[in-house]
Amino acid sequence: MTKKLSICMIVKDEEKNLRRCLDSLLPLLEGNHAELIIVDTGSTDQTVEIAKEYTNNVYFHQWNGNFSDMRNISISYAKGQWIFIIDADxxxxxPNxxxxxxxxxxINNYNTIRIREKNLLSIKLNKHVYHFQERIFKNGGAFQYKGTVHNQPIYQQxxxxxxxxQLMHYGYINEDKDLMxxxxxxxxxxxxxxxxVDSEHVYYRFQLARSYMMHGDSAIALEEITKAYESMKRQDKRLITHRYYVFGEYARMALHTNQFxxxxxxxxxxxxxxxxxxxxxxxxGHAYLSLEEYSKxxxxxxxxxxxxxxxxKNKLDLSNYTAVEMYSLxxxxLEKTLDRVVSILYKESKINEDIGQYKSFLNEIKYIDSALKVKLxxxxxxxxKNETELYDLYKNIEEDQRYPFINYFETLKKDLDQEKKKLIEFTFSISEDDYGLLNKIRITQNxxxxxxxxxxxYDIIKFTDGLIIEFVTYLMDYHYVTRYFKKxxxxxxxxIVKVLIDNEGSKKYFLKSLNNDFEFNDFQLNRVYIAIANILLLSEIEEERNKKDVDLELVYIFEKYVTKGIDYVRYFYNIDHIRITYNTFGNIEDKFFVLLxxxxxxLQKGDIRNYNRLVLEATEEYPYLSSLMKRYVSKKLKKEIK
Known part of the structure; x- marks a missing residue:
């Protein structure tokens, strides 16, 4: 019985792709609906061996430099009522x-079937382009291909x-440099x-421009597409409508080279x-935006x-655009466009366009990234100024998007005036969660x-750095900082301490805290003291660098810092093995304390030589505090001698 469909392929050195292709055809082959014909044109890898796993119809014809000749040879073996053309990549x-x-x-009423092809251009960017192609043809004996390079099917209406x-095409992945x-x-x-032979051939010139563009030679590509356009304009004007593809590639290449x-x-x-x-x-549209002609x-x-x-929604038929891929589908x-337009409308106050139209677009489009949709x-x-819908948006987003929303929202809020900020904070303060409570704190005096x-x-660390700093400044008013830092x-x-010291002028607060809030020798308190003191010491040393005498308050903090640091490592590490394990520590501050x-x-054993050796090693390990170490060691040795 004659098979209904003949799948015809020409291949050469396609061992990387062929199995993926043939596996996708198995539902057709296993149901005895189709025959598979593979013409090999000179493979030197495992292509032929893979092909024979799927079909006995493997033929050998030497490559002659003409794609159409090879296509037509594969078609000549077809016995089915229909011919399906597919490539290994x-x-x-x-299939269903x-x-x-x-x-x-x-299908009986047609001679040719046009299907959609999705071309993967970049794995990294998840970039695809789409177009329709004639791929399935009634096997009436007249069907053939013409054209040396980009072979064109001569088909019947x-x-x-x-x-x-739909076909997925993997043959133009930009990241595969060798393939390209x-x-x-x-x-x-x-x-x-x-x-x-024919310098005025519009289609070949157009394809040469595309080849240069894919190769990364955008300037040469623009030159070639310009030539294709000029040839088109010199020829029969009635053909321009059928050569629409020249306009699309010309515009794409000009945009890529900023020729707006x-x-x-x-x-x-x-x-x-x-x-x-x-x-x-x-x-x-993107060219106009680049020239700041925003309305157009x-x-x-x-x-x-x-x-x-x-x-x-299948309400627009683009299937007649078969000569070139659609890059904007x-x-x-689409996401790039939505992001760019909404961002411009948000930022530019002089534009009279209705931003609400894009709310309708976003609600209608179901397949864009949900995080981007929330941002826009x-x-x-x-x-x-729609605080109600803003709050409803927040309450309806997925939990894994809640903190990204808050952090993005807080970034946008920085540019709002005080009245708008307070209105938003009041609206969000009704939420029964951490962000709601934070906004209650903002709008409340007590x-x-x-x-x-x-x-x-709750955990404030999930929020932006700005919110964390804001929260800690509230804590400072009630001397709750140490209680929070323990968590x-x-x-x-x-x-946090560095930002508050550098940007908020909070050094006095932390100096006072170190003197008053850490009397107990508690592991968590010691840990907090060490962290605060470390930043204060490093900050003060930088300021005192050009002074002859070191501030006595600084000396006192350093001595306490070392004492609490030693107590901390004694508690935290296995003290019996610490002598042989400290060299493996990744934390140099901990290593510094262990050495001391x-x-x-x-020193307690009276071994001054080894004491000096270990102190020197500690100083080399953490040299930032070396100016304070000299005074500390001198004081220790004097005390021991007495």
């Missing part, structure tokens, strides 16, 4: 949809566009030879021929977004009880 993502199409009768059948170089050298050389006025001119001309050419609205840019990008939404392009809606609601509640129940790690204490602890042991 592609994958059929929707293809099976469903062939099981129905609708009518054409059915199958929107739900190999393809560039092969394709560009073949195109140049063809252009030597050139982009605008070419897009306006291109849209006069094809008013639904989505990419041209995208390029045109936003108008064009709004049109782009509207068309994009229509396309995703993917999620990345936050800007929109702030711009609209904060003592609420600060205690926050310390006991957080030493590194965070140091960061070992030095004290030597």
């Amino acid at each position: 592609e994958e059929l993502e929707t 949809e293809l099976l469903y199409l062939f099981e129905g009768v609708k 009518p054409v059915l566009t199958a929107h739900d059948i 170089e190999k393809k560039f050298q092969r394709t560009a050389n073949m195109l140049k030879k063809e252009l030597e 006025k050139q982009v605008i001119n070419i897009c306006i001309e291109g849209l006069s021929y094809n008013k639904h050419y989505l990419d041209l609205y995208y390029y045109l 840019g936003i108008e064009m990008l709004s049109k782009y977004i509207e068309l994009n939404i229509q396309y995703t 993917d999620k990345t392009a 809606l936050t800007k929109i609601f702030i711009k609209e 904060r003592k009880k609420m600060l205690t509640e926050f310390i006991n129940n 957080i790690d030493s590194l965070t204490i140091k960061k 602890h070992l030095a004290d042991d030597m």
Whole structure:
């Protein structure tokens, strides 16, 4: 019985891709719905061996430099009623949809089937471009390919566009430099030879420009696409509508090279021929924005977004744009546009465009990143002075997005006037959570009880640095800082103290705290004292560098810092083994204290030589405090001699 579908492939050295491709075809092959024909054109790797695992129809024909010849050879072996063309670096993502199409009768009314191809350009950026291609053809004996390089199918009408059948193409991944170089050298050389024969060939010149663009030679690409455009304009004007692809690539390449006025001119001309050419609205809008012509840019990008939404709802048919990929249909392009437009409308007060329109867009688009959607809606609601919707947005976001929202929101709030800030803080103060309590603290004069509640129940470290500093300044008013510092790690204490000393002028507060709040020899208190004292000492030493005498208060703090540091390491580490393990410590401050602890042991034994050796090692390990170490050691030795 004749198989209904013949899958035809030409391959060469495709061992990296072939198995992925053929596995995607298994639902067609296993159901006996199709035959698989593979023509190898000279592989030297394991391509042929892999191919034979899936089919006995593997044939050998030497590569002759002409893609269409090779395609036509593979087609000549086909016995099915239909021919399906696929390459090794592609994958059929929707085999069941293809099976469903062939099981129905609708297909009988057509000679060619057009399907969607999704081209992966960047794994890192998750960048894809889309276009439709004729890939399935009725095997009537007349179907063939023409063209040396970018072979074109010569097919018969009518054409059915199958929107739900999709290929994934992995052949142009930018991160694969070896692959891109190999393809560039092969394709560009073949195109140049063809252009030597016919320098006015618009399609070949267009493809050469694309090859240079993918290779990273954007200036040369722009030169070549300009030549393609000029050739098109010199030829039969009636063909311009069918050569729409030149406008799209010209605009893309001009935008990439920051030729914004050139982009605008070419897009306006291109849209006069094809008013639904989505990419041209995208390029045109971004070019206007780059020239700070905001109203025009936003108008064009709004049109782009509207068309994009229509396309995703299958209300806009772009299947006739088969000669070139659509670069602005993917999620990345849409998200970039939404982010840029909303940010401009948020920032620029002189623009009269309605930012609320983008609220409608964001609510209608279901597939953009949820975190980005929250950020953009936050800007929109702030711009609209809509505290109620802003609060509702906060209450309805997922828990894992709550702190990113708060931290982003707080960053935006910095630029608001005091009245707007207070209104927002009042609105959010009703929330029964840590952020709600923090806003209650902000708007209340008597904060003592609420600060205690926050310390006991919540963790301020989850918030931004600015909020943490703000919270600690509230604690300072009630001398609750030490109580809070006992709950957080030493590194965070140091960061907070440094910011408060450097930016808030809080040095006197912490000096007083060190003198009054640490009388008890408690492990947690010692840890907090060490962290605060460390930052104060380092800060003071920097200021005292050019003075002859060291401040006595500083000396006293340092002595207490060392005493508490030694007590801390004695408690925290295994004191019996510390002599042989301290060299493995990653924390140099702890290592410093351990060495002084070992030095004290030597001093108690009267071993001055080893005492001096260990003190020197401690000083070398933590040289920042060396000026205070001299006075400390001198005082220790004098006391021992007495």
